[in-house]
Amino acid sequence: MSTENRASLLRIATAGSVDDGKSTLVGRLLHDTKNILVDQLDAIERVSQSRGLDAADLALLTDGLRAEREQGITIDVAYRYFATPARSFILADCPGHVQYTRNTVTGASTADALIVLVDITHGIMEQTRRHLAVGALLGVPHLIVAVNKIDLLPDAEEAFRELSGQLHELADDLGVLDLRIIPVSALRGDNVVEASQDTPWYDGPSLLSWLENLPDSSELTQAERFALPVQCVIRPQAAALSPEFVDYRGYAGQIASGSVAVGDKVAVQPAGRTTTVERIDVAGAPAEYAVAGQSVTLTLADQIDITRGDLIAEPAGAPSGTKSVEAVVCWLDDEKPLREGQRVLLKHTTRVVRGIVGSLDGRLNLENLAAESVESFELNDIGRVTVRVAEPLFTTAYTQSHALGSFLLIDPQSGRTQAAGMVQDDSVNTPGVLGNLRADAGEWAI
Structure with a gap:
């Protein structure tokens, strides 16, 4: 993988059944990558000691709502930001309770990778099936199953291999094309940030190493055909003051996919007309081209009746109504x-x-x-x-x-x-x- 890709931003989400250890895993990632402030760690250790725990409960790093802390569960999607020398991450810790599945859908909808936790002592649960189905439904590019709590079984290797076979069968049924299964212990940190010496039967990378080397979805989105849903039509008041803007009519929005350059041919729907991109403005300044994810304003060579909700797209393969x-x-x-x-x-x-x-x-x-x-x-x-x-x-x-x-x-x-x-x-x-x-x-x- 190129240096440019490795330095990019990766959006990840965690999901799984109740008590599978999602919040602990997120806390372990933050702790072992040294993305926790000293005063945060001190506060977590004090709360953990007051609950009679011998070590810091890292789940407290993400369970921020009062109801979550009192009940020991995750209710809302908790977003955390951290970075390593290889790349930056935005992580959404999603709830496990079935009644909060809507929050899981929200958290996974923008993810480049979805980490589904499975308790090795319980195996595949209904929520495991639901969350993998949601990942397949949303088209998350990379699905990772973290088989957690391997430290609780004396013969974790056999249980892991049996569970891996069941997960691959489930993934095949759901049409999941990219599935990675990693044995971890979120509590002890095995195979989370560093490869564990206690799992000689697993020769794959740690969870963090795998995440650091995954491609993000921006490249895929930019490789698609150009499409810009129009958010608004801009007729600046500066037109009365500057001759440059007398005839200015711009069509603003965020590029949904692909890229566009000055001089490109585009199709406008529902008008059904083809025209040429005359100008591109990004952040108020002219640009020669723009790519997916950027908010832009386009001016076109022809006067076409365009309003909010219309689509400006690449002529080849432009969707019909x-x-x-x-x-x-x-x-x-x-x-x-x-x-x-x-x-x-x-x-x-x-x-x-x-x-x-x-x-x-x-x-x-x-x-x-x-x-x-x-x-x-x-x-x-x-x-x-x-x-x-x-x-x-x-x-x-x-x-x-x-x-x-x-x-x-x-x-x-x-x-x-x-x-x-x-x-x-x-x-x-x-x-x-x-x-x-x-x-x-x-x-x-x-």
Whole structure:
């Protein structure tokens, strides 16, 4: 890996069942990489001693809410920032309780890598299946299973190998293409930052070493076709004072994918017109080109009626409008279930449109990965739906573009976010049960 890649920022998230040791693992990473201030460590040691513990409870570094400290669980997503000589990290420690799965979806949605913890003494739990399914659903580039608490078993090697086989089988069923399994002890630090001498049967890298050498998603996003969802149209008041801005009409937004340069041909949807990029402004200054992740303002050679929610994209392969969206969703609303005929708002990139649920096409049973025909989706259910919308949306399959293939479902009355959705395209070959999620006589159509 090049020095440029290794010095980049990696976004990671942790997930797993309750008491699998997620917060302890995060605390161990921070402690052993010397990213904890002395006064923080002193405070944690005092609290740990008051609880009768012999050593510092590193989980206290991330369980910041009072309810979390009192109950000894993680409720909200805790974000931590740390760095090593190799690269910088943003880490989201996600809760393990099933009722907080929505927070796990939030934390994993922007992650380059998802670390799922599994207690070696308990094996694969329902939450393990759910979190790996969420990782596959969200298209997280790298999934890592940290098999924790290996220090509790006298023969951890045999248990680790058996559990690894089960995890690879589960990953294959879910269509996970990149899975790494690492035996760790978050409590003692085995294979977390440094390779452990107590696991001679494991010859792979430590968790931190693996994370330091993973490519981040920015390269992949910049390699995709150019797409810019328009956030607003800019007509500066300076036009009255400066001749430079008399005819200025800029289209501002964050580049979702790809790159753009002055002189590039672009297509505008829904206008259906092709034009040329005349100028690019980044942070108020002209630029010759810009890449995914940058917020920019483009001016175009032709006068086209463009408004918020429109899409400026590379002409080759630019998405055409659709009023029927087939997608896999994770239902996050604990107040009302999802049913056919339900009215929703669908937020796709910068566009919000009215919609109605046309059909529930199947729910994923996390125990056996079988399809179920259901009349409603309850909290944390994962399944496939069809949503009809009032205005055309310019979507692609989520596997082709995360930015153009993802959306939110919102309650029109309360404004609550109800679901995270990923657009499916049956013409695109997506491996695993989430690739073509439909209930058909009780079996997955894979």
